[in-house]
Amino acid sequence: MSKLQMLLEKSNVVIADGAMGTMLQAVGLAGEAPALWNVEHPERVRAVHRAYLEVGTRLPIANTFTASRFHLSKHGAAERVAELNRAGVALLRDEVQAAGVDAVIAADMGPSGELLAPLGALAFDDAVAGFEEQARALIDGGVDVIWIETMSDLEEVRAIIEGVRRVSKDIPILASMTFDTRGRTMMGVKPETAARSLLEWGAVAIGGNCGNGPEEILAVIQKMRAVAPNAILIAKSNAGKPEMVDGKTIFPATPEVMAQSARALRDAGARIIGGCCGTTPAHIRAMAEAVGR
């Protein structure tokens, strides 16, 4: 049995991570590749992990979202994929060990930021190779599970899964997509379609993350549940619908709102509940308390 399965056996709801990106922005990240901070400001990344572990996160995610060569090449760091991903996993592992908690260590993988052919210029095989490179660093670094998130294009999810499977036949893969465009992903994928495909491709848990806040994610969970009643469902919503105020992005949902949402998500069948952009340790604490950890 995998560590993730053991965690799921122990509790009806596993508390996942809150946001990393917006937390790092709050302490100065501006325009750099977030994964560079795994080496340049490791203490700031560790502080975020520590804060979430303290309030109940048991499925924390390493700071490796967008740490593929597709993004790093835009920051002159295409040759640092292995270094930055391994560093991200090591920071999280150290922090989990220091906290002395029983947590499953996840590594984050996300979209390339490019469109796959034939819509765009990125060939499927090149996408697979780039994701394989990132997955190799993460798996060599010792992660327990791979978490693919904030996805819009199902084909790109398939490319990531294929990249991961070239490195490991059995590491558990979680996959969540962002249904922020009238109930579909930006690329038009419906939750029901996503659920069927992701399960068929072997994801052990599926769901929604990011987007326009808790109500949107609740609808995703309900739709996925309807077509995949036995699936382990992930709900990781932003802290409300992002608003622009004085040129800054604000996430309006309070910890209380997210706590209420966590209860509703649990009642709708979500088993892995966390937060995406705009959530903080205060949000995760309130959510963990609401669902009884």
Ligand SMILES: [Zn+2]
């Ligand atoms: Zn987000």
